[in-house]
Amino acid sequence: MDENEQKVHAQQSHYEEHEDNDSNSALSPIPQNDKNEKDDKNNTVANVSLGTGKDNAEIVENDVLAGSSSVRKPTEHYSGDEVNRPNLDEETDTFEAAKSTRDVKPPAKAVPKLRRTSSSLPLRLVSLPKVSCREKIIFCIDHSDEMFRNKFLSHGSNANPVFKTLVSAVKQFVNTKSYLNKNNQYSLILLNDGAQLITDLSRSFDEVLMMLEDIANMPNSHDYEETDVDKVFDLSSMFKMILELCGLNENPKQFVAPPYIVRVVFLYGRSDSRLVFSSGRKSFNDLIQCPQFFLDCVYIHEPPDDNNIVGTIFSSICDLDIGGTSHVYEVGTDRNMACLFNVFAKLLAHPLQRPKQKEKMIEYELKL
Structure with missing residues (x-):
């Protein structure tokens, strides 16, 4: 074997040895410390994406205070049913309003109301006891x-x-x-x-x-x-x-x-x-x-x-x-x-025991 063939064979052996080391390192178990850090990072990302608004705000604030360079903002999720769902209450109100507008009748002609007035002629009044004579x-x-x-x-x-x-x-x-x-x-x-x-x-x-x-x-x-x-x-x-x-x-x-x-x-x-x-x-x-x-x-x-x-x-x-x-x-x-x-x-009240009737009519209500 000449000198050139020996060099090529040596390089191939070096490459094969390097590939074996890489495969062994990939299959080897991950150290416990590195594994815990990775799990914490994954949990943080999951909580940010799936948590409530209040929890998300607290997580983002903590990450910023901790100096994290990759802060993930909370996202809002909307379903298609919520966005495209019709408002039945508004449609009902609109229908009732239109119906009431059709049912409105023109106002009836107002009948003039008679107003109770008092005479302005002077009169000397004599007070009598409020007795039922x-x-x-x-x-x-x-x-x-x-x-x-x-x-x-x-x-x-x-x-x-x-x-x-x-x-x-x-x-x-x-x-x-x-x-x-x-x-x-x-x-x-x-x-x-x-x-x-x-x-x-x-x-x-x-x-x-x-x-x-x-x-x-x-x-x-x-x-x-x-x-x-x-x-x-x-x-x-x-x-x-x-x-x-x-x-x-x-x-x-x-x-x-x-x-x-x-x-x-x-x-x-x-x-x-x-x-x-x-x-x-x-x-x-x-x-x-x-x-x-x-x-x-x-x-x-x-x-x-x-x-x-x-x-x-x-x-x-x-x-x-x-x-x-x-x-x-x-x-x-x-x-x-x-x-x-x-x-x-x-009119059943005795004239000496009833109040005077003013221009504003005295109202009585009979409840049965």
């Missing part, structure tokens, strides 16, 4: 054609005329007042062209109720086409008859309990007949100057419009309350008849 109650009830022609709003077909409904309300009122004080007296005056006395003051309220029932069941034969041409009603005749009936000639002193009081319940139901004092206001002024006299008014009317003078009539009724002691109510025929019964329930 005997009452002389005089019903002045309108007997015009409108009271029999108009009807309250009803969902059924058997709606009674206003006068019949009024008779039922007066009947309940009288029975309750007689239960509270059996010494009360009652009288009835009907209002046609003028005032007509039907029953005198009496403790026997059955006579008043019987007369009302008979009048309600009788057809109204009064000819209003000829007598009501001027469309006015004279209050002078009514107050003149009241003054003659009750005889308020005494003037009680202040703080002296009266033996009785006189209360007039004026029930008017015309929507196109003005209230006037054709014969002067002397009888009316004599009555309101007496502290024992009280005037309550209930106005039953058609819905206000351009074809009637409901607002003007109601203002005239409010002007009758000069002393501020009257209670004035109004009930439209476009409402339920229960409103009329509620008004009479409010």
Whole structure:
């Protein structure tokens, strides 16, 4: 073997020996210290990629403080269902909003509301004790054609005329007042062209109720086409008859309990007949100057419009309350008849024991 062949053979032997050493070193076990460091590094990477946001933030902060050169930021994972899932709540709200918009009806025409006002005329007031003394109650009830022609709003077909409904309300009122004080007296005056006395003051309220029932069941034969041409009603005749009936000639002193009081319940139901004092206001002024006299008014009317003078009539009724002691109510025929019964329930209070009715109406609520 020459010299060149010996050199080549020596180099091959050197290479084979070097490869054997490398294979043995790859198969040899890893030292324990190196293995622990490698596992810690792998665990750190796993925790960073799979941990919660709070844990990831703590790990990243620790790595930065430790001077790590390869800081792995936490990643956020989103699934396709979460990104593309439709918002059913928003679609439902949109559908309901569109449905409600289609169902909206145009607002109904507003009906003008009657407002309770007070008279500005001066009057010397005399205070009386708040005692429940005997009452002389005089019903002045309108007997015009409108009271029999108009009807309250009803969902059924058997709606009674206003006068019949009024008779039922007066009947309940009288029975309750007689239960509270059996010494009360009652009288009835009907209002046609003028005032007509039907029953005198009496403790026997059955006579008043019987007369009302008979009048309600009788057809109204009064000819209003000829007598009501001027469309006015004279209050002078009514107050003149009241003054003659009750005889308020005494003037009680202040703080002296009266033996009785006189209360007039004026029930008017015309929507196109003005209230006037054709014969002067002397009888009316004599009555309101007496502290024992009280005037309550209930106005039953058609819905206000351009074809009637409901607002003007109601203002005239409010002007009758000069002393501020009257209670004035109004009930439209476009409402339920229960409103009329509620008004009479409010009138049950004794005039000397009830508060004054201000421009802001006193509200009562009946809970069954």
